[in-house]
Amino acid sequence: MHADSEFVARDPAAHPPxxxxxxxTSVFRAPHRPLLSLQNSLxxxxxxxxxxxxxGPLDNDLVRNYAQAGGAPVGERIIVHGRVLDGSARPVPGVLVEFWQANAGGRYRHRNDNYDAPIDPNFGGCGRCLTDAEGRYAFRTVKPGPYPxxxxxxxxxxxxxxxxxxGSGFxxxxITQMYFExxxxxxxxxILQTVPDxxxxxxxxxxxxLNASVPLHTLAYRWDIVLRGGRSTLFENRLQGN
Incomplete structure (x- = not known):
């Protein structure tokens, strides 16, 4: 994640074509010509x-950061936490982690989402946080629902x-997605089945x-994000390599 880092060749056995x-949608989005490597500006x-x-103080609390006075979003409250690590399992501190999701009914707060599940007036569906010195991140939200x-x-x-x-620059x-056990x-x-491995x-x-859950209140899920190496997390927009 540093400006002078080298890319490791994409593993075709693990990454989707x-x-x-x-x-x-990949039929329309897949490139028809060889990719060009563009020089980045300083x-x-x-x-x-x-x-x-x-x-903001509530940026990592999706249960509260959009709720109206006296209101709360509908759904199962959860904590999502983990670490951002490099390929040698070393923590990566100071990383901006952003997240967005559908509400408990499977509806995004977006004008192009026409799924007939209701909009939750107390749920905005997005937030952000920074990793700490040990690469840890955490946020609270409601478990998103499936949608067609x-x-x-x-x-x-x-x-x-x-x-x-x-990383260290724009x-x-x-970008990737996280699913639930x-x-x-x-x-x-x-979409997930496009990943062959x-x-x-x-x-x-x-x-x-369960060790990170709040008894009688909130379940927790752990998901580590690995940026490099053989066990790296798959990213949707990393076309040039791993």
Whole structure:
């Protein structure tokens, strides 16, 4: 995640090919010509530098950061936590981690989402936090619901949370999705099934963590984000390598 880092070649046995007809959107998005390598500008590889003072006190609490006075979002309250690590399992501190998701009914607060599940007036569905000195991040939210999407006749997305991880510059933004242990829709998901390696698929699944839960109140899930190496997390927008 540093400006002078070298890329490791993408492993085709683990990463999905750009063109994967089972996920029909890839037919339109897959490049038809060889990719070009563009020179990054100095501002793209040296900034920005994120600090704790730039975050709001509720940025990592999706249960409260959009709730109206006296209100609370509908759904199962959960804690999601983990660490951002490099390929040698060393913590990566000061990383801006952003996250966004559907509400408990499977509806995004977005004008293009026309799923007929209701909008939750007390849930905005997005937040952010910085990793600490040990690479740890954590946030509170409600568990997102599944939703149908126009891929095949009856395709549904499993419950998932989107993540964005910034490095030392704007050109080092990585994007991925996290799923939940035990979700029966995972094995039917056309998007996740584009990943050919079952072990790589499992690295996108957060595990239930009762040790981090709040008794009688909130369950917890742990999901570590590994940036490099053989056990790295798969990122949607890292086309050039691992």
């Amino acid at each position: 750009a063109l994967t007809p089972i996920y029909k 501002s793209e590889v040296t900034g920005p530098a994120f600090g704790q003072h730039e975050l 999407y126009r891929n095949r006749v009856n395709d549904w997305r499993p419950a998932h949370i989107h993540f964005s991880v910034f 050109a080092q933004r990585l 035990g979700d029966p829709l995972i094995r039917h998901d056309s 079952p072990a790589a698929q499992q690295r996108l699944v957060a595990l239930l963590d």
